[in-house]
């Protein structure tokens with residue numbers, strides 16, 4: 556670590572952060588509550604999602620499932636329906652499983668004990684610490700993307716994110732800072748500073764409350780050193796929008812497996828060696844649907860997931876018939892939003908096929 560203007564002093568840095576937070580914190584809906592369940596929902600939603608995007612989903616989710624017990628009692632379809640459009644659906648499924656476990660093991664009360672919280676599905680060290688510090692006032696640290704950026708700069712940590720040595724240093728610094736009064740506010744102050752001042756590019760150092768302790772300021776824009784990139788794997792898929800007319804309805808199947816598992820989607824499969832028309836017919840047959848299918852796709856699209864780049868050719872099949880069952884449904888296109896948990900990708904596929 557290089558020398559800073561002032562030597563590292565967790566107590567003084569903490570005081571400066573709390574003063575700044577009291578004056579500048581945004582009034583986000585989950586900041587008005589100490590309910591551990593609401594904080595849990597907000598933290599899961601804000602992972603990999605911008606705060607502005609998450610707010611309406613958070614409000615809808617809590618209106619529909621106001622307590623752990625309400626969420627636990629809901630079906631997975633209902634949960635995914637309310638989550639629909641927010642992406643990263645695994646988060647929703649794990650949150651749902653976590654709620655069921657809280658009801659089954661802890662009588663519907665999110666556990667105060669940190670180890671018990673950490674053992675819940677989908678709750679890692681970050682989420683456990685956020686719930687513990689904000690809802691229960693426990694001195695538990697958090698390190699998310701924003702906090703990692705602030706601390707890597709403040710402490711001039713020049714090893715790449717993801718390396719054990721880096722993670723150890725970040726968590727140790729976060730633990731030193733949170734070990735004092737108002738741990739929930741302190742953790743949120745670090746996150747807020749990362750979101751509003753110590754931003755990825757062009758950090759606003761002159762208005763930063765901890766500038767005088769910042770060892771990394773001269774090289775701030777090069778920190779944190781990113782983790783080595785893994786290339787997104789390209790996946791070729793065919794999707795078939797099989798419709799019936801008047802009113803316009805579409806056949807959806809509930810997907811199984813890693814890619815959008817649990818969500819409702821049009822029949823879709825990875826394109827193998829056969830020509831596209833044959834692959835599309837296989838996708839329909841696997842779903843149990845009979846329909847008139849053209850030889851060529853109606854359009855194509857790409858869709859980026861965290862580790863995959865999907866390239867889809869989209870077919871439109873008409874006059875489709877099948878026997879509905881628990882994992883196959885004929886749904887009115889107009890009512891899709893209120894009816895099912897469908898992914899953003901499915902909406903994009905429908906746009907291509909039905910435009």
Ligand code: SF4
Nearest residue numbers: 753760763766769775
């Ligand atoms: S001084 Fe600049 S680089 Fe350092 S923590 Fe503040 S905003 Fe970030």
